[in-house]
Amino acid sequence: MTTARMSLDRFTRLLDRHGPALAAWPAAERSAAAALLAASPEARGRLQAAAALDMRLRRDLPQPHPAAVARLQEAVARRIARVPLPARPGPLARLRQALRPAVPAGWGALAAMATCALWLSLSPPRPAPEDPFGPLQTLPLAGESF
């Protein structure tokens, strides 16, 4: 089995798209990426830079303070105690919800096809188009005068 060669640009794009863990890449790209990594020091450098960014994001993305989480829980409990109970869906929403199981996938396409068929069958037949070359045949030909 031969592995398609991967350019450094494509490797970099995939690195930014899928991250530095090659295991998370699409299976079809992994072997070409591994071959490029084995052959290209520049590719290894880019992988290293991507891994450094990944590690930094995992370590330094902000984390909420535990006190803020506790405040959130208290605030939500306090606020929902004051607001009314969740509103039940209105009759229209209930009807829509009830209709959903009766609407199989492709129902819209089926309805569109039926509408088209109905329209085609009901529209009056068009008259046969005129011969587009008809007028030309009645014109005097320039060649006749020579």
Next chain:
Amino acid sequence: MRTIASPLMQFLLSLPRIAAGAPVTRSAPVPRTMTDARPAGRGDAAPDLGELDDAALMARAGAGDRTAFNLLVGRHGTRALRLALRVLGDPAEAEEVAQEAFLRAWQAAAGFDPARARFTTWLHRIVVNLAIDRTRRRAPLPPAGLEAVGELADPAPGPEAAAVATQARAALALALADLPPRQRAAIALAYEQELSGAEAAAALSISERALEGLLRRARLLLRSRLEGS
């Protein structure tokens, strides 16, 4: 045809109940867990709420059970707050957005349909949308300074290490602040542990491929901003 006729018949038979205002029930709902199978609300022995899964708790919340909803806040509050914080970059605003998201979830609890989306996917979508909207609405803020980042810093072993860690966080916060909000949201979701690519994409209402595109542009920008820091 039979596949269409059967649900149609069920619907026609249920019309009188719908007209009378009875809640719509699904035909033969399949419980996802044993706890899902328990009736929500009154009935036999009260189940331990902590054992119920999110869908069952939401069903109870939809019936007005505030304790069940508070349990959901306890389960998912940290992640909601973290997502909001990572999109907004401001702890106070993140708290407000997370609160607002849970309030909206409470108000919409009666209409929540677990067959359409998991509770967490639904909640994350609310949080991310609110946070992105808020970012777009607000006037451009001065980039988060060291003081703001310092509030988030964990205690480090020594003063020098703490200073280095704070600098690193500040540099990342500055670089993140330069990203468009949707790219920041993509980074926030992608770096949530236990959140699959499909769930992260669903929270942004985009395809997984589109999410990868956002991540690619975000990483490219972040690397260029962070070079040498």
